[in-house]
Amino acid sequence: MNFSQSIWYDDIAQQVMVIDQRKLPFIEESIALTTLDETCYAIKDMIVRGAPLIGVTAAYGMYIAAKTRVNLTVAYHQLLDTRPTAINLKWALDIQMELARVTNENNLTESLLANAHKIREEDIEMGSQIGDHGLKLIKAIYAKTNQPVNILTHCNAGWLATVKWGTATAPIYKAHQADIPLHVWVDETRPRNQGANLTAWELNKAGIPFHVITDNAGGHLMQHGKVDMVLVGSDRTTAAGDVCNKIGTYLKALAAHANNIPFYAALPVSTIDWTIKDGLKEIPIEERNAEEVTHLNTFEKSQIRKSLIMLKNTPVANYAFDVTPAQYVTGIITEKGICEASEEGLRKLYY
């Protein structure tokens, strides 16, 4: 399989298709989403993941619900309950609900499908624009150092987390296309290893030099001048510029701050939650099951296995996200441009 997009519509089978990200990098497999329950399960069990992709999948979920004659209000809430932190989920569901409100019953299914296609296309365009804006920052570092630009990233904010370009990886892909020499430090990102399993898979396919590092290595690399810039995504961004991303992002921001290294968050404006300002108090942090921590996916004899890495029934707390306050964010890269991580910065950009 030679995948280049994370979600697509198969016109012949008339089905929504996604890559099963739980199996990467070992097995490259796609699956069809045919019912609302399958779509909810795909988001909850992280067959699809990453804030923008969760939003696009939910948009298709509303189409699938209409096609299979499920009440759209029920579908809206069932999809909304799948993952609490990424605001793109609600953003996409609200767009589809509003369309349903003003659309004639006879055209509803086709209209929801067309709108899901539109949200998907816009996501591709958004990633490309984030890439173009972020490229300027990478170019500026290269112009100063004339050395390969070392970028540290956390989790997977790559094309697998969106439809095509990614958010944090979009400037990296654009810089690679522009022949700027790069090297990426990829945090493995326990417990689900999105860095080691997904970002490394993406960069490897793109031919971009990288090393996977343990989650605790970033601070050491920063102290020794081996990181020029930290570039991460965001699942929810407050109106005041706090960013919420995969657990461990905050520690990278602190280390970057202490070492005078720029820390940028790349995100589509659909990730901004204008209704909240204080990320620490107001963003719901997803807590996931203990098995993600107690077990590790291993690949043996062509099979993915779950291996226990600590005593069974070890008490575990599994917080999936953390908040980086705006004061530690050097800037926010969006499809509309780069701005200061502040209410003023975001509003200027937005309006």
Ligand code: MRU
């Ligand atoms: O739990 P996940 O894998 O959905 O978390 C994904 C992230 O934290 C990404 O960095 C975030 O969604 C930004 S995506 C472009």
